[in-house]
Amino acid sequence: MTHPSSALDDTIHQRVRLGILAVLSESRRADFGYLQDVLEVTAGNLSQHLAILEDAGHVQITKAFEDKRSRTWVTVTRKGRAALATEVATMHALLDGIGSGQRP
Amino acid sequence: MNADEARESLAFSEYARKRARDDMGRPWLALVLLASLSVVSLSLTDAATSPTALFWVFAGPLGAGAIALYAYRRNRSSGIESSPLAYVAITLGLLILAYTAGKIGFAFQVPAAARFGPAFVAAAGYFALAWIERSWMVATISFALLAVTVVIIGFDLSSQQSKALVFGLYGITLLAVGFSLRVARKPVL
Numbered sequence: 001m002t003h004p005s006s007a008l009d010d011t012i013h014q015r016v017r018l019g020i021l022a023v024l025s026e027s028r029r030a031d032f033g034y035l036q037d038v039l040e041v042t043a044g045n046l047s048q049h050l051a052i053l054e055d056a057g058h059v060q061i062t063k064a065f066e067d068k069r070s071r072t073w074v075t076v077t078r079k080g081r082a083a084l085a086t087e088v089a090t091m092h093a094l095l096d097g098i099g100s101g102q103r104p
Numbered sequence: 105m106n107a108d109e110a111r112e113s114l115a116f117s118e119y120a121r122k123r124a125r126d127d128m129g130r131p132w133l134a135l136v137l138l139a140s141l142s143v144v145s146l147s148l149t150d151a152a153t154s155p156t157a158l159f160w161v162f163a164g165p166l167g168a169g170a171i172a173l174y175a176y177r178r179n180r181s182s183g184i185e186s187s188p189l190a191y192v193a194i195t196l197g198l199l200i201l202a203y204t205a206g207k208i209g210f211a212f213q214v215p216a217a218a219r220f221g222p223a224f225v226a227a228a229g230y231f232a233l234a235w236i237e238r239s240w241m242v243a244t245i246s247f248a249l250l251a252v253t254v255v256i257i258g259f260d261l262s263s264q265q266s267k268a269l270v271f272g273l274y275g276i277t278l279l280a281v282g283f284s285l286r287v288a289r290k291p292v293l
Contacts, residue, residue, distance in 0.1 A: 015113050022117035026124040027184045034183030038123050066180075073185075088117065091110045 008090055009083050011056040016041055016049050021058065021084040024076035029062075032072040050074060058083055128186040197232075201225040224253060249273065 012018055019039045023030055036046050053059040058080030062073045076084075208214075227250040234243035256269050 015116050018113050018117045019120040022120040023124040023184070026121050027128060027186055029185050030124070031183040034127075037183075038120055038127075084117075088114065091114055095107060095110055095114075 009087055011052060012058065012080075012083055012087050014049070016045070017053055018084070018087065020046075020049060020053060020074070021076060021080055024059065024074060025081055025084055029073045029075040032074065035074065053080065124184055127182050127184050197229070201228075224250065227253065 012021055016039055020035060023035060023038055032043075032046065032050075035050075036043060039046065041049070050059065050061060054061055056079075057077055060075045060077055062075070064071050064073060227246050230242060230246035230249070234240070234246055252273050261269070
């Protein structure tokens with residue numbers, strides 16, 4: 001029998017990356033500026049987190065030229081959506097386990 | 105990861121999720137449009153068999169188009185995109201079902217179905233809207249309107265009286281809610 005924490009995904013097991021996937025899972029896509037604003041991170045920091053998620057296949061990044069300016073759109077993949085659902089469920093299960101373990 | 109970190113991460117992801125939902129906009133325009141169209145639909149219920157029913161040929165695509173345009177403009181300015189397809193599908197589905205209910209009521213000589221069918225269909229449409237927007241308020245109002253329709257049927261009023269009641273209640277309530285959602289989004293200066 002494995003411990004529930006073994007189901008946690010190291011790639012998204014981080015506050016900002018979890019936030020990125022949470023935003024994207026609610027929408028069709030979001031742009032870089034929006035994510036930076038919501039998650040309150042620097043551009044460099046956000047770029048690093050997005051690169052990690054992209055390498056893992058959790059998000060897809062598209063650069064477009066709109067209204068004479070470049071825009072970076074981020075979309076969650078099916079794999080990313082599933083990973084987020086698993087991660088959240090695992091964390092809830094862990095917290096439930098801790099809660100029930102504290103009962104007399 | 106300890107329990108506090110897990111709680112903090114979950115709370116943060118929930119905050120991000122809610123913020124995204126809010127920024128994608130409340131369903132004010134969809135609600136106002138659906139309300140307006142279904143109110144007109146209700147007023148034309150008895151005319152569903154006459155050429156005036158052609159209203160839907162124009163109102164349906166125009167309503168759906170307006171919602172899609174609104175969603176597109178909103179997405180471009182906010183930096184977060186929702187799919188306008190759900191709104192369009194609901195609008196068109198609602199209109200087709202409302203019109204069909206009127207037609208079936210007439211074909212099978214069931215005046216109540218022709219008179220109230222579209223009202224039930226409209227309420228179902230608002231439930232669908234509540235689901236995609238995860239809005240308990242819209243769901244509650246939809247349920248209330250459904251209950252009101254059932255009560256009006258129970259009173260056995262004349263066609264004109266019941267039509268006027270349904271027309272007024274649906275129209276006023278939904279337009280008021282729609283506009284209040286719109287106003288709630290405007291920052292107070």
